[in-house]
Amino acid sequence: MNHDDRNEFGSIALAYEITVELSPVERACMEINGRMCGTAAIVNPQGLHMRPAMAFARAALAFDSSVTVWLGERSVNGKSLIDLMLLAAEQGTELMVEVHGRDAPDALPVLLNILAATSADDIESTPAASHG
């Protein structure tokens, strides 16, 4: 290892770590094969209240993949209604969904659609919410 790779704190500073600032979830998505991430903004004026949160948890439970929902640096289990309500995500909040598993490509669009619904009635009238 070349001495010039060390910064003043003695740690290794690689060029790509300095130039690319990734969020934890983006790093996780890049590092592990089979993981997929997508973002959705809450447009429902009522926010992610109990009914859409329940629809999300139910849909997430129907997939084998693990589901994690990120709000900034916080993350919760997307299969838990209680965890989702802890986010208190209001209209305008951007959430990132991370899915990991065999059926991740199927799960991600279904889950993002639930978050992006304009009202809980819309979710309940689409086939996605009754998946599984």
Next chain:
Amino acid sequence: MRMSNFVVRDAIIPSLTSSTKEGVIRELVGSLHSAGYFRGSELEDITKAVLRREQLGSTGIGRHIAIPHSKHSSVDRLIGTLALSPNGVPFDSIDGEPVYVFVMLISPQDRPGDHLRALENVVRTMKDDAFIKALRQAPTRDAIWTLIDES
């Protein structure tokens, strides 16, 4: 936001007498009325609004807890009450278990953020098993209020 910000102390019910979903909701709405909220003429309308919300999907969130709620124009800030059932009530909960702890929320029409923060607060408080254990053993309105106020 803390639970003591929106739970109406005088509307707390230490021991519900009803054993059905509708009965419990009537008791909860009635307790807020007795504590000085809502006109008598609004009682039935509010009760029906909460029952209609239950028909869209139970608010029994599991862990023996339910959070029945509705928006209603008769309140200008979010109010709520807390009630305990000694024997549990079938509530079509997400986990199929009977409910022993009820927190009812009635919100103004135009304050969705307050409703979300109250839900978050109730859920966060109720995730604490020791709190739930103490709550279910609390014998009086004052004992319940003390627990809420310190949570």
